[in-house]
Amino acid sequence: MHINDAVFLEDLCPKFRLRQWRKSIHRFTGKSCIYCGKPSESIDHVLPRSQGGLSITENCVPACLSCNGDKSDKNALYWYRRQKFYDPRRAMAIRAWLEGDLRLAIRLLQWANPNFKINKNYDTDESNLEAA
Ligand SMILES: [Zn+2]
Numbered sequence: 001m002h003i004n005d006a007v008f009l010e011d012l013c014p015k016f017r018l019r020q021w022r023k024s025i026h027r028f029t030g031k032s033c034i035y036c037g038k039p040s041e042s043i044d045h046v047l048p049r050s051q052g053g054l055s056i057t058e059n060c061v062p063a064c065l066s067c068n069g070d071k072s073d074k075n076a077l078y079w080y081r082r083q084k085f086y087d088p089r090r091a092m093a094i095r096a097w098l099e100g101d102l103r104l105a106i107r108l109l110q111w112a113n114p115n116f117k118i119n120k121n122y123d124t125d126e127s128n129l130e131a132a
Contacts, residue, residue, distance in 0.1 A: 021057070022043055024057075025043055025057065025060055025061070025062050026040050026043075026062045028062070028102055028105070028106055029061075029062045029106070029109055031062065032062065032109075032113070033062060033063045033064035033067055034061040034062055034063060034090065034093065034094060034097065034105075034109070035061075035063060035064075035067040035071075035080055035083065035085070035090065035094075036064060036066075036067055036083070036085045037085070037090075037112070037113050038064040038066070038067075039064060040062030040063055040064055041063075041064055041065045041068075042062075042063055042064070042065055042068045043060045043061070043062065043063070044060070044061050044062075044063035044067065044068045044071060044076070045059055045060055046059050046060070046061055046076040046094070046097075046098060047059055047076075048072075048073040050073055051073065057100070057102070058097065058098055058099070058100045059098070061076075061094065061097055067083075076094065077091060077094060077095070080094065087112050089108050089109075089111050089112035090108070090109065090112050092108050093105040093106075093108035093109045093112065096108060
């Protein structure tokens with residue numbers, strides 16, 4: 001597991017922790033949708049909550065509202081393979097993410113998108129990520 005310690009701020013109140021956690025998810029991909037690369041506006045549960053999916057980093061990926069809504073309760077990898085913007089490197093990144101290997105996932109996303117930039121000034125960026 002290569003999960004940043006900042007993902008779980010155990011000592012803080014749950015609401016603040018949830019907010020920080022959601023932000024950290026978006027930070028991993030530089031606020032881009034893991035499926036299509038557009039700006040991420042929501043957190044998608046890869047295994048939907050309705051099917052027992054947990055709200056943990058390994059099951060939650062940054063997604064744009066379009067992908068999140070279109071995917072809905074479908075199996076993420078099955079759904080993703082049928083999209084026009086399908087990229088096998090992103091599919092591998094999603095799989096690595098689900099296995100908790102975020103470092104590998106991010107490397108694969110960078111490979112898929114040469115313009116991918118990690119925002120180094122996350123802490124000063126207060127843009128609204130609470131959508132979804
Ligand atoms: Zn998307």
